[in-house]
Amino acid sequence: MATKKKSNTLKLKFDTAWPYAPAPESRSAAQIKDRYELFINGEWQAPLSKKYFGTINPATEEKLSEVAMANAADVDKAVKAARNAYEKTWRKISAKERAKYIFRIARIIQEKARELAIIETLDGGKPIRESRDFDVPTAANHFFYYAGWADKLEYAFLNKKAEPLGVAGQIIPWNFPLLMAAWKIAPALATGNTVVLKPAETTPLTALKLAEIIQEADLPPGVVNILTGAGETGAAIVNHPDINKIAFTGSTDVGKIIQRAVAGTNKRVTLELGGKAANIIFEDAPLDQAVEGVINGIFFNQGHVCCAGSRLYVQESVAKQVIRKLKDRMESLIVGDPLDKNTDIGAINSKQQLATINKYLQIGRSEGAEMYESACKLPNKGFWCRPTIFTNVAQSNRIAQEEIFGPVLSILTFRTDDEVIEKANNSPYGLSAGVWTDKGSKIFNMTKRMRAGVIWANTFNKFDPTSPFGGYKESGFGREGGLHGLLPYVELKNI
Amino acid sequence: MTGKGPQTTLPDFSISPRIDQVGVEERASRFTKRSIKNETKMNGLKLVLNMIDLTTLEGKDTAGKVKQLCYKAMHPHDAVPGIPTVAAVCVYPSMVSIAKKALEGSGIKVASVATAFPSGQASRAIKIADVKYAVQQGADEVDMVISRGKFHEGEYNFVFDEIAAVKEACGEARLKVILETGELGTYDKVRRASDIAMYAGADFIKTSTGKIQPAATMPVTLVMLEAIRDFYYKTGKMIGMKPAGGISKSKLALHYLVMVKEVLGDDWLNNHWFRFGASSLANDVLMQIVRAKTGLYQSANYFSAD
CATH class of the missing domain: 3.40.309.10 (Aldehyde Dehydrogenase; Chain A, domain 2)
Structure with missing residues (x-):
């Protein structure tokens, strides 16, 4: 065996000896329905738009399911449900009760971790190693973490009273679908807000699974509403007059449009946009x-x-x-x-x-x-x-x-x-x-x-x-995660 | 390489590349996430068995014990056809001639520890004599220990010269240099000791004597594999790697193979360039091979306890 070669021609070989045999995760461990409706007021409702669109597996281009396309009327219905839930139950129940619901969501995510990971991978194309070891456990951790804050807000904001804002409209991207839903929903619920959330067009499935989990956790109807759709659905959320806060993660271009749209309204906004680190x-x-x-x-x-x-x-x-x-x-x-x-x-x-x-x-x-x-x-x-x-x-x-x-x-x-x-x-x-x-x-x-x-x-x-995340300059404003992640969802009152 | 001396200008070993502990441990754990199945598993198990330096290093070693170990090396488990032999039998110098005779014609190498193993606390003359004796008795490979005390004192030239002298005393025998990483304390020092050993003429670098805890770990082995890779790119010379001690399960051994495959690539995936120093690993590998062939686990009583 030649052991000495000219060093400028040296190259390590990585492709031939001892290749790994396929080790696929079992697809049958995941239940995906043929069609999903909108999750409004704690139940599955057919869209007023009467329209549906397909979602595919980007690794094979096969259709996984079809989901409802929410229009402005659907958004209005969801916002009304969220407003009603906010006024009648969610802002009124004790913080400890809120925490209980959020803990419950976290635990069910852990129980269904394998299924969620498989669906995340099927719908988004990311490797199962990542959805299994990162996306799903981190999503559960966010719910656990903010559940802990729910009845301790007076320690997060010393000498001030933290009051909820009302209804939060949340629009999330396709890169970490379940995790981004967790980032958005967990702090909103912990602080006493209700939610209308729209997952990205290409990756709606884990958010819909999360809706099933929320149903299973027996959250009061209307506290979390999940609407699938495209850009127009997002625009309807942003422009809805009865929404108090917009949280958006996505491209800088859309972030700019949102900022223009909410200018002059009293909506609060946080934007988590692009980067070039x-x-x-x-x-x-x-x-x-x-x-x-x-x-x-x-x-x-x-x-x-x-x-x-x-x-x-x-x-x-x-x-x-x-x-x-x-x-x-x-x-x-x-x-x-x-x-x-x-x-x-x-x-x-x-x-x-x-x-x-x-x-x-x-x-x-x-x-x-x-x-x-x-x-x-x-x-x-x-x-x-x-x-x-x-x-x-x-x-x-x-x-x-x-x-x-x-x-x-x-x-x-x-x-x-x-x-x-x-x-x-x-x-x-x-x-x-x-x-x-x-x-x-x-x-x-x-x-x-x-x-x-x-x-x-x-x-x-x-x-x-526990660690706040967010940008400078055109990467957006506001922080998600940690104690700082509570701030965009509360009004602080000095008493 | 005997007599040719080091091949390039010697680097300043005090500025060997730095190792980040968190990063190297994270990377090492990533190799354990690979899923090894079916024929990959079977081929991997056979490869592991074929890379083992079957070892007995005890005060109570006798000719009888060594002969039995040598038979095991040649016939790990005759009940199943197609099982490879191990790579070498590793013994004290006094047992080399017995092992040599027992293994004659089998192609299995005889490795001898030397240089006042395991402490290395002896004069250079005694260490050299120890090596020469082992080689004269027929050792194909010599496993030396570095002077860890001198290394901690910063006497890198001493450590370097000693390795070079031992290499010379080895003649045709291949030299494995044991760093005893469990006594070095940091990954930075493991890297520095690896660099010293390779530039001084090591054919193999080896983690441990097996007498000190911790012995081989995946992060330590990763640091050494990366040192081997950097040395290869600098000099064009391949150096072998031998983690020793603490690897007793097949699953862990397969993780090590994954690490070699992904850090150094195909050329190192054979027993000329990679060894496991182990005694109880062989039986676990055999048990897994039988399991893969028959679908059933046999009790430990079915595998010879040598």
Whole structure:
């Protein structure tokens, strides 16, 4: 066996020996109905619109179910139910009672964790490993956490009385469907508000499962209403005059429209929008762990993450080494059937999103950046994108400025601390950032000067219900999670 | 590589790459999430068995014990056809000639611990003599221990020179350098010791003697595999890896294989480049192989207790 080769031609091989046999999670463990109605006032109601639309599995393009399309009249019905529940029951019952209901939701989510994970993966395309180990448990944790706050609000806001706002209209995205529903519903309920929630058009199923859970938890009718639909449904929620608060997570473009729509009304708003996070590796960083953090930062959930570390800044002295390590690591990423327990990267959420990603791959190449994708095979059906990195990227390139929302990393280099701070902050976004260095003082210097709502040091994409999340600049305003996540749902009164 | 000396300019070992504890432990746990099924499991189990250095390192070792162990190495479980042998039998120097004779013609290597194993607290002359004796008795491989005391004192040159001297004394025998990671304290130091050992001429780096807890762990092994990868890219030279101690279950051994596969790739997935130092692992692997073939677990009484 040759043990010595020229080092410039060295390459590790990852593809032939000892391949993993398929290890699919059983689809039959999940119950999906052929058709779902709207969940209004604690019961399933046919839409006044009389319209339905299909939801597909993006990994196979097969239709999973069809769901109701709520129109403005349906939204009005749901808001009335929510208002009624708010006035008659939810604001009146004791905080301890509210907590009991929320705890109940959390526990049922845990009981049905496997089914929820399978449905999340089927409907959204994300690997089962992620929906099983991240999405579903974290969603349950959010309900547990805010259930704990419900009867302790006087300790969250000392010397003030925290009163609920009323009816919250909540619009959530398709990247973490169940988890985003939890982020929105849990603090609203804990503070005594009622909810009208709209899941994203391409991923309605786990929110509808959550409606079943809410029914099972025996919440008073109308406290939580779940309406499926598209952009018009969302617009009807935003424009409904009897809604007191809008919480939106999604694109910056839609966020701007919402802000215009609510201007001049007395609706409260929180927006959690796009991002183009800078992930910064200094030459003294623990490089192998940094590379792993970069991989998780950009390829987690196919890069469909608003806080994804999509701009990598590497100090020039270690750039070559880091890029080689990244490429090796990319070769061991398994792309394919999201239900397979060994899959690292699943399907792109929708045809439309795949087109957006492909557009940016084209832009990157035409801007002169060097594109590298992993060598993996892709399935024939469904929407797929290989893990991709661009090197030789300039700050002025569009792939370094605009949110791609896919498994695509732009790599830029820098020389000094000041230079990288300036480049990192040179973005309309400011949701998250990462710093990798072995030097503690450098971490403090960097985190102090970076304009982003969440900054990770020597790690990336870590979430916890106790930790507030939200953006600077065009990444939005308001915080979700933690004590701070209560604030957007209360009116504080000095007595 | 004997006599050629180190191949590139020596790095400053005090600035070996830093390791982040949280990150490396998280990455190591990720390998345990791989689902190993069907033919992958069967092939993996056979591979694990074929990578074992079947070990007996006790004060009470006798010729009788070593001969029985050697028979087990060659015939792990004859009741089932198609089961591979282990890679090597690992013994003290005094038992090398017995093992050599018992294993003659089988292709199974004889590995001998040396250099005042396990503490390494002896003079260089005694250590070298220990190595030369083992090699002269017929050892194909020598498992040395580094001077951990000197390493903690920051005497990296001492540690380096000692490894280089032992390598020279090994002649044709392959040298495994035991870092005794359970005594090093941090992943940073594991990485530094790995770098020193490889640049000084190790053919293998090995975690532990098996006499100290903790012995091999997945994060420690990951740090060492990453050191091997970096060394390979710098010098073009492949170095073997041997986690030893504490790996007694097949499932854990398969997790280690996953780690090797995903960090170093296909070239390291054989017993020339990867070994398990273990004594009780073999029977668990055999039990799992029989389970996979028949669908039934047999009692431990069906597997020879050597």
